[in-house]
Amino acid sequence: MIKVGIVGGTGYTGVELLRILTVHPDVTVSCITSRSEAGMPVADMYPNLRGHYDLAFSEPDVKTLAACDLVFFATPHGVAMRMMPELMAAGTRVVDLSADFRLRDLDVWAEWYGMPHESPEWAEKAVYGLPEVVRDKIRTAQLVANPGCYPTAVQLGFLPLLESGLVDPSRLIADAKSGASGAGRQGKIGMLHGEVGESFKAYGASGHRHLPEIRQGLSQAAGVDVGVTFVPHLIPMVRGIEATLYAELRNPADFDRLQALFENRFRDEPFVDVMPFGSHPETRSVRGANNCRMALHRQEQSNIVIVSSVIDNLVKGAAGQAVQNMNIMFDLKETLGLEAPALLP
Amino acid sequence: MIKVGIVGGTGYTGVELLRILTVHPDVTVSCITSRSEAGMPVADMYPNLRGHYDLAFSEPDVKTLAACDLVFFATPHGVAMRMMPELMAAGTRVVDLSADFRLRDLDVWAEWYGMPHESPEWAEKAVYGLPEVVRDKIRTAQLVANPGCYPTAVQLGFLPLLESGLVDPSRLIADAKSGASGAGRQGKIGMLHGEVGESFKAYGASGHRHLPEIRQGLSQAAGVDVGVTFVPHLIPMVRGIEATLYAELRNPADFDRLQALFENRFRDEPFVDVMPFGSHPETRSVRGANNCRMALHRQEQSNIVIVSSVIDNLVKGAAGQAVQNMNIMFDLKETLGLEAPALLP
Amino acid sequence: MIKVGIVGGTGYTGVELLRILTVHPDVTVSCITSRSEAGMPVADMYPNLRGHYDLAFSEPDVKTLAACDLVFFATPHGVAMRMMPELMAAGTRVVDLSADFRLRDLDVWAEWYGMPHESPEWAEKAVYGLPEVVRDKIRTAQLVANPGCYPTAVQLGFLPLLESGLVDPSRLIADAKSGASGAGRQGKIGMLHGEVGESFKAYGASGHRHLPEIRQGLSQAAGVDVGVTFVPHLIPMVRGIEATLYAELRNPADFDRLQALFENRFRDEPFVDVMPFGSHPETRSVRGANNCRMALHRQEQSNIVIVSSVIDNLVKGAAGQAVQNMNIMFDLKETLGLEAPALLP
Amino acid sequence: MIKVGIVGGTGYTGVELLRILTVHPDVTVSCITSRSEAGMPVADMYPNLRGHYDLAFSEPDVKTLAACDLVFFATPHGVAMRMMPELMAAGTRVVDLSADFRLRDLDVWAEWYGMPHESPEWAEKAVYGLPEVVRDKIRTAQLVANPGCYPTAVQLGFLPLLESGLVDPSRLIADAKSGASGAGRQGKIGMLHGEVGESFKAYGASGHRHLPEIRQGLSQAAGVDVGVTFVPHLIPMVRGIEATLYAELRNPADFDRLQALFENRFRDEPFVDVMPFGSHPETRSVRGANNCRMALHRQEQSNIVIVSSVIDNLVKGAAGQAVQNMNIMFDLKETLGLEAPALLP
Incomplete structure (x- = not known):
């Protein structure tokens, strides 16, 4: 079982990750963090998860996260880049759903996101994770920048x-x-x-x-x-x-x-x-x-x-693609957890 | 594998049955009928099923249906009751999602549905399939009337x-x-x-x-x-x-x-x-x-x-409950195919 | 022309009052207040009003309001009751769309709104303005509490x-x-x-x-x-x-x-x-x-x-009923400004 | 008062014409036709018009229509072109909200609408009624083709x-x-x-x-x-x-x-x-x-x-523009009946 952590789980991509990972056979979610909601069971915030998770939101703690096999960042921009050096040093693998590591040109990044980039080293090493383009690089990446929707x-x-x-x-x-x-x-x-x-x-x-x-x-x-x-x-x-x-x-x-x-x-x-x-x-x-x-x-x-x-x-544009990237990174079948048809109507 | 047939598959309960059965490990859908759309691949009508089914709609044929282990009726009222005697005689089990076998009192049925009931024998034998009330009877029923939404x-x-x-x-x-x-x-x-x-x-x-x-x-x-x-x-x-x-x-x-x-x-x-x-x-x-x-x-x-x-x-009010009933009838784990959390937001 | 002031105009009842009063032949809106948006033209916030109003939001000022023939309060609860004594003393007539003067029993009011009532005198004198019940009292009222939706x-x-x-x-x-x-x-x-x-x-x-x-x-x-x-x-x-x-x-x-x-x-x-x-x-x-x-x-x-x-x-449940009350208070035809049919579809 | 007839009043542009004309001071709707709903009061079909119209749908009758000052066609394509020669001969003015007279090139028309054009003479004489482009021609036109949405x-x-x-x-x-x-x-x-x-x-x-x-x-x-x-x-x-x-x-x-x-x-x-x-x-x-x-x-x-x-x-893209065209054709103030602000939110 892959031990997964989620940072910033109260948003829509957070709950969507939890929903998808519920049906993933090889993953266990070991922690999900939220500064504002620490202590609240995730199923209290997201009643669709009642009966699926006992987990509660916890304060973000790099040590706990570093002990995971993979950490998803579902945070606003500016958060992941600050925590990344420590996690990378610990050898933890990361799929970042935020915008922090998507752009090569950090001047452009700074211009559009209104702050200087704080982790230029990892911005350079990050793989922009569009599997249809760079599947092989994703396989071995430590840090994958999940594309925007x-x-x-x-x-x-x-x-x-x-x-x-x-x-x-x-x-x-x-x-x-x-x-x-x-x-x-x-x-x-x-x-x-x-x-x-x-x-x-x-x-x-x-x-x-x-x-x-x-x-x-x-x-x-x-x-x-x-x-x-x-x-x-x-x-x-x-x-x-x-x-x-x-x-x-x-x-x-x-x-x-x-x-x-x-x-x-x-x-x-x-x-x-x-x-x-x-x-x-x-x-x-x-x-x-x-x-x-x-x-x-x-x-x-x-x-x-x-x-x-x-x-x-929220799926191919965020949480689903993140799980697809995780599957690639861990040599799992790429479609694991992602096999159910769409909900129509 | 349970061999399933679906009668009247072009409506919303039909596509919903297909969606749910896709992820059911013990079921194979062997036929799905539609008079009006016979010949059309189901995935052409319901593109969410592209990649999940090769099946096309076929003309309803009692012999083919009778060869299934279970037949779901997803038809307007009045259809199932006409085909039921032949299917029942063949020993096929049925979950009827229509209203044909829900009421005990056939005078009341006739009054509300505007036609006489044509299968009083099976109206009497049918089990009204609300699992939370009559799970044991469902287990052995040949014909289950799936409750309305x-x-x-x-x-x-x-x-x-x-x-x-x-x-x-x-x-x-x-x-x-x-x-x-x-x-x-x-x-x-x-x-x-x-x-x-x-x-x-x-x-x-x-x-x-x-x-x-x-x-x-x-x-x-x-x-x-x-x-x-x-x-x-x-x-x-x-x-x-x-x-x-x-x-x-x-x-x-x-x-x-x-x-x-x-x-x-x-x-x-x-x-x-x-x-x-x-x-x-x-x-x-x-x-x-x-x-x-x-x-x-x-x-x-x-x-x-x-x-x-x-x-x-469409789920607990129709196709999901029908699959739950099928699971009970075939001694499967009751939640098979029905385990994924709801889609929120 | 009746000179009208609106307190708290940035909410939905505020813009709805402006929309209705646009087609009212006997009314001119002389001021509309908003602490947060003072200085902003109303048509910048509500582009449906472009071409209809030159007015900008202004700081609430009791003197200016008191100079109006009628003041509508479209504020959260707790605001109108504080400004009321001064306006009433000035003889200005008021239709309060908030909840401040709707309840006779001020203990009940305090319990549900979480604060003591600050204008008990006017709470007693206010007329609860459901025209279909108390049209005659509305006619002569100085303060009308517009009913909730x-x-x-x-x-x-x-x-x-x-x-x-x-x-x-x-x-x-x-x-x-x-x-x-x-x-x-x-x-x-x-x-x-x-x-x-x-x-x-x-x-x-x-x-x-x-x-x-x-x-x-x-x-x-x-x-x-x-x-x-x-x-x-x-x-x-x-x-x-x-x-x-x-x-x-x-x-x-x-x-x-x-x-x-x-x-x-x-x-x-x-x-x-x-x-x-x-x-x-x-x-x-x-x-x-x-x-x-x-x-x-x-x-x-x-x-x-x-x-x-x-x-x-927003209309019979708020701004429309408020205008209806105003029409009654000023002996105008009760339907003035309120004659257009509903928008269907 | 301008006496107006409406052909094909059961659709959305029909009810929208009625809604707008309710507040038009210089217009009276003298007939509104519908083959399928003849005899039904318009307010039974469109309850937003209850209290505004006593009118019932009537069978289309060219003589009655010809007696109007202006006829609006709110019909599917192919209807107006058949009735046009007789109405034009009678001197009635028409605003056609359908597509019949919008295209100059009748081969193109026939290709896109799947039938030959039956009133080429009037297709040539019709004015394509986009007031912002051809206001002067609209003024004197007998037949105005109202632009598509x-x-x-x-x-x-x-x-x-x-x-x-x-x-x-x-x-x-x-x-x-x-x-x-x-x-x-x-x-x-x-x-x-x-x-x-x-x-x-x-x-x-x-x-x-x-x-x-x-x-x-x-x-x-x-x-x-x-x-x-x-x-x-x-x-x-x-x-x-x-x-x-x-x-x-x-x-x-x-x-x-x-x-x-x-x-x-x-x-x-x-x-x-x-x-x-x-x-x-x-x-x-x-x-x-x-x-x-x-x-x-x-x-x-x-x-x-x-x-x-x-x-x-339905307004500037259909019924509203049609009324604007009517105002121009009859030398009325162009904004008559069209002065109320949009409904926001």
């Missing part, structure tokens, strides 16, 4: 187009939409049901923290610096991300090759589903599941490739 | 009060609320998102088909004919039922005994969770799970017992 | 039954459900979209602040102290309240008289609509409008009267 | 960019999202709450009927044939459209001029609101109102102009 949906959809060089990398557009759980579980007025319900809007349209992460990932796939426009939107629902991606095909004749290109790219990927050309993936088809489903479209004789890509922001 | 939430919440005789059985009120999936997957204008979204209303307040089923179950628990008022309401959401139940305690001093009474009644029930006195169960705490969670309340010195009871209408 | 829906539905003495006043049950805007616009975790969306629950089932207000109003209508159980629920939507009311008819033969009784009781009421017997009022049929719609039901030969009553919690 | 949001947002020639007209992208009422009020399974609720998806991504209409309007604004990609999405809510528009600025230095360009373009438009640069218009800020609100964005030093544009699909 939007960046997962956007990168997976663009990957085959950029890796193949078939599209103009300077003209990428990602119009993405997310349910409200993506904003986390903090008492912000703007995220009240009374504000979010029955309404739709763009946000962060002039610049969102996931933009540099997306640009970094896409540039790596393309082999050149890409030009990408990314606009997130808030959907009046709880879970799910849909990203509609637009790219310009260099040679319109290549349209005929695209479906096969995508299917081949993801043929061996257990969690990426290329649907038939012209399909419309629904977010509910991945609700609670670790899948990314996507489909290709073309309008008349246009040279614009349209990709619609959906994930559950 | 509202009746499940309402009966479980009232059971300890009626069995103990502590409340006046002539003054029961059940104010129940359901998500829209309870109405099934038919193209009715009244169930459009444009009609249901952002609105709330009672319906069937002058009489709903689940009323006689509720009355039958509560009367059996009380040992006398009860007087019960049942008003269902439509919530602008997809899944979940909450029932707020009101009963008058004969002796207000008994209030102190109620929490223990409930806890004892359900102590060994794997799917009934009595929460601490004064809790407020949320439908999301059982979303996708086979649990019923309930809690007791009292207002000041009132003699009115308030019980709030929640289930997922 | 639940109490409005519940009282209107029970009124004819209690005034006529046809039901047992000791056995009243009010099962009420509200959209999330009823909780106001404060950054509480429990009211996040991620918590409220796609879920349903009871809350305050052991006692809610509107219970004593409901009991006071119903007791006055019945002429005796009533026994009433009131359980509120949270609907995953923004606006609207539905209350399903249960009462026991003393003489079942009276059922035949009930529809006429209700229609006669509200015949001259511009905002109460008794729908045909057996109807199911929807909250959307009153969205944005000052109407209360209700309908009666009976189940088979039961002696339980069922009333379903719907209002928009 | 998506085309309204998309055209208004692109107009200043195309008219000014500042962007590349061959690379326009419109990523649009709509609430479910846009699909009308027909019993389609795909539009059930159980299907639409808590989910998000693109649809019509390979080609939607509004694409040729959008292309026609944008090409006219640009003075050249534009290349536009248009992907609609379905939001789990009832009302509202948000369109995020992407265009490539020929000269990035022009970014500084854009806000002024937009403000000047719409300075005199009563229903178009250019919000401050970097704002995020919400659909709820126009719910129930005839406004289009929009805002501009730029990401870092990109040359991509981002415009977010919101309307209520």
Whole structure:
């Protein structure tokens, strides 16, 4: 059994990790920390876990955490980077669901997160854990930076187009939409049901923290610096991300090759589903599941490739992908704990 | 492996059976029928099942069904009763999720369902499958009538009060609320998102088909004919039922005994969770799970017992309870396939 | 033109007052206060008001307010009672949308609101402003306590039954459900979209602040102290309240008289609509409008009267009723500013 | 008083016309037709209209309609074009909310709507009624083709960019999202709450009927044939459209001029609101109102102009714009009946 610790367990990614790990046969959760809720049983905060866990939240303690085989960080940015040197020194392996170790360029990180980075050494050593791109490095990594929710949906959809060089990398557009759980579980007025319900809007349209992460990932796939426009939107629902991606095909004749290109790219990927050309993936088809489903479209004789890509922001966009990364790191079957179908309707 | 057939698989209870059975270790689904969609792969209609099933819908055929160990009926009322005699003669076991075999009194059945009952023999032999009440009979039953969604939430919440005789059985009120999936997957204008979204209303307040089923179950628990008022309401959401139940305690001093009474009644029930006195169960705490969670309340010195009871209408209110019944019928661990926690948020 | 001031304008009742007053021909809003947002144009906070108001929020100042013909308080409880003596002394008229002056018994008030009442003199003089009950007193009142949202829906539905003495006043049950805007616009975790969306629950089932207000109003209508159980629920939507009311008819033969009784009781009421017997009022049929719609039901030969009553919690349950009260106080046509139909769908 | 008839009044645009016309001082609705519901009072179908209309649906009759000053068609496509010649001959003026007269090129019309056009003469004479573009022609038109919902949001947002020639007209992208009422009020399974609720998806991504209409309007604004990609999405809510528009600025230095360009373009438009640069218009800020609100964005030093544009699909996207057109046609104040602010929250 892999002994797991979770830091910052009171948020939505915390409870989602617990939910997924319940059905994982090879894992035991030995501690889950929360400064604010120390002492409270997790099942009191999250009644869906009643009968599944006896665990209570505890004060974060590096020694206890260091004794785990793996620690998940489900914290706001700025927390993991401070605790990382000590944990790394102890040899503990970590999957960090926060943004602390996602960006290579720490100046960019500092600019977008409003503070200097405090663990540059580990920022360099961290593996950006998108399994569909760097599975081998994840296997041996001590520290995996779990990708953001939007960046997962956007990168997976663009990957085959950029890796193949078939599209103009300077003209990428990602119009993405997310349910409200993506904003986390903090008492912000703007995220009240009374504000979010029955309404739709763009946000962060002039610049969102996931933009540099997306640009970094896409540039790596393309082999050149890409030009990408990314606009997130808030959907009046709880879970799910849909990203509609637009790219310009260099040679319109290549349209005929695209479906096969995508299917081949993801043929061996257990969690990426290329649907038939012209399909419309629904977010509910991945609700609670670790899948990314996507489909290709073309309008008349246009040279614009349209990709619609959906994930559950809390699963493939956070806790599920973290467990997938853990499975890879510990040489387990990659789908362990992640096999149940999505909840539809 | 238990060989299972599903009749009428295109509705919400059909897809939910498939979803649950995916993770059931001892079951294989050998056929799923649909007149209207024969030939279509189930994963084309329900993309959450992509990668989980190769099965396609087939024309209903009694011979094929009779060769199964168990057949689930997920059909509108009136279908199962016509096919039942032949299946029963063949020795096949059945869990009927429709209303055909739920009522003892076939005159009442005919009145509420607007047609004469065509299988009175099996209506008499059928076991009304609420495991928390008749587990032993289910074990050996050939035909189990799976309870309705509202009746499940309402009966479980009232059971300890009626069995103990502590409340006046002539003054029961059940104010129940359901998500829209309870109405099934038919193209009715009244169930459009444009009609249901952002609105709330009672319906069937002058009489709903689940009323006689509720009355039958509560009367059996009380040992006398009860007087019960049942008003269902439509919530602008997809899944979940909450029932707020009101009963008058004969002796207000008994209030102190109620929490223990409930806890004892359900102590060994794997799917009934009595929460601490004064809790407020949320439908999301059982979303996708086979649990019923309930809690007791009292207002000041009132003699009115308030019980709030929640289930997922498609799980404990339909497909989950059907699988629970199957597990009991085949001497499997009762919780097989039903162990994952609810999806929250 | 009536010169109006609004205290505490940043909440949902504040913006709703502004929305309604926009189309009121005889009113001009001369000031709207907010400590936290002083200086901000109201249209910056509430973009639906862009083009309708040039006004900015200002610091609350009693002198400025006293110069108004009418001041609306749209504040949390505890604010209005402190400013009231000075405003009353200045002769200013007030409609208080908060709970400060709703209860006659100040010990009960202190118990439920957790502080002593600071303006007992005006608590005694205040008129509880349910126009359908005390229109004449409102006309001449200096201070009107605007009823709460639940109490409005519940009282209107029970009124004819209690005034006529046809039901047992000791056995009243009010099962009420509200959209999330009823909780106001404060950054509480429990009211996040991620918590409220796609879920349903009871809350305050052991006692809610509107219970004593409901009991006071119903007791006055019945002429005796009533026994009433009131359980509120949270609907995953923004606006609207539905209350399903249960009462026991003393003489079942009276059922035949009930529809006429209700229609006669509200015949001259511009905002109460008794729908045909057996109807199911929807909250959307009153969205944005000052109407209360209700309908009666009976189940088979039961002696339980069922009333379903719907209002928009922000309109007839708050700002609309406040404007209705203002119209009465200033001898205007009672429906001024409140004539547009509800927004459906 | 202008005597108005409505053909096809049972859908969402029908009830919305009735709602708006209730508060219009210069209009009387003399008939509203429905083949399926003839004889039913409109207030029985739409209870928000109880107390506002005595009218019942009647069989469509050209003579009666011809006696109106203005007839609104709120019918599915294919109906208006058949009745138009007779009405036009009678001199009746018409605003057609259906798609029948929106496209100039009738081959394109036939291709997208699957039938030959039956009134080519009037298709040529019809004025495409986007007031912000052709107000003068609307004034004297006998037949106005009311623009579609998506085309309204998309055209208004692109107009200043195309008219000014500042962007590349061959690379326009419109990523649009709509609430479910846009699909009308027909019993389609795909539009059930159980299907639409808590989910998000693109649809019509390979080609939607509004694409040729959008292309026609944008090409006219640009003075050249534009290349536009248009992907609609379905939001789990009832009302509202948000369109995020992407265009490539020929000269990035022009970014500084854009806000002024937009403000000047719409300075005199009563229903178009250019919000401050970097704002995020919400659909709820126009719910129930005839406004289009929009805002501009730029990401870092990109040359991509981002415009977010919101309307209520049933108001500025249908019934409200139709009333605006009527006001123009009859030389009334353009805002009559359309002055109330949006319903927020």
